[in-house]
Amino acid sequence: METTTVKTYSITQVSKMYNLPTTTLRYYEDLGLLYDIPRLKGRRAYTQQHLNRLGAICCFKDTGMTLKELQELFEAQDNDNDLTKTCEILDNHYERVLEQLAQLKKNERHIKRKVRFYHDIKSAKENHTEMPDWDDYRDRDF
Amino acid sequence: METTTVKTYSITQVSKMYNLPTTTLRYYEDLGLLYDIPRLKGRRAYTQQHLNRLGAICCFKDTGMTLKELQELFEAQDNDNDLTKTCEILDNHYERVLEQLAQLKKNERHIKRKVRFYHDIKSAKENHTEMPDWDDYRDRDF
């Protein structure tokens, strides 16, 4: 007879690992995003499975998926094992992520220009030199 | 004597241009993010200045700046003309945007892998071929 002990993590450890308050971890459990978390003497004992799931939650949430959408995704994945729906949700979300990425790159360039512009204004004012013109920064790459 | 007419835009036009509800445009005005919008017969008439400002609002908001932070930024920019503070806020925000971009790229790759994984599961099930293993997708680039 062989017994294998599974490595588990306390809620405080998980909280630190994923940089999420313990209250948020409990909240995700209330919503059903995390479930079947075993208790050791009444305390949550997260397994690697739960950490993987939490990683997915963070990844999807950080890319703009709502917790409700995450519930749907996990429902399709876990309960129904509905691959068509799972793929559909994933495909749609991936599309959105690509759009986000394109938009964020645009915004990053815009903000970079603005940063340079304001630093140049500051220098010009301090050194009594000619003020920069935003038109010179508008569609220019640095 | 010479009179120049400035091109203006109605709230509905601006709403369509920036893909924001008219209620949100009024809300931003309430918060002071947009101000001195002239009225023609009681109706808002946005000038190019306001559109530029609105573009900035969207850009910063979409990159995670709160409306409160935007108020601070505009206050430093418009009222105080405090270049040190303006530069500081912009610099800090730009840092955050770069982090976001790095994170989003990571998340995009992770989701891409997951999309492929689930499509391969679907194919395998449909064609009764061997199921894929997530470990083969984990840190692999496609």
Add this chain to the structure above:
DNA sequence: GTAACACTTCAAGTATACTTGAAGTAAAAT
């Protein structure tokens, strides 16, 4: 033994960013 600590559950409260509702106005359409 008892106090402190680290959790536990469950309900209620909060922050941010809108969104809706009510009541009114002014010009255009019928």
Add this chain to the structure above:
DNA sequence: ATTTTACTTCAAGTATACTTGAAGTGTTAC
């Protein structure tokens, strides 16, 4: 002339994602 459309103001309501508070429990420190 009166209805419809497109706004207006101002106050109140809502959605999402937590966050806090109250009351309780079980191991650890003194």
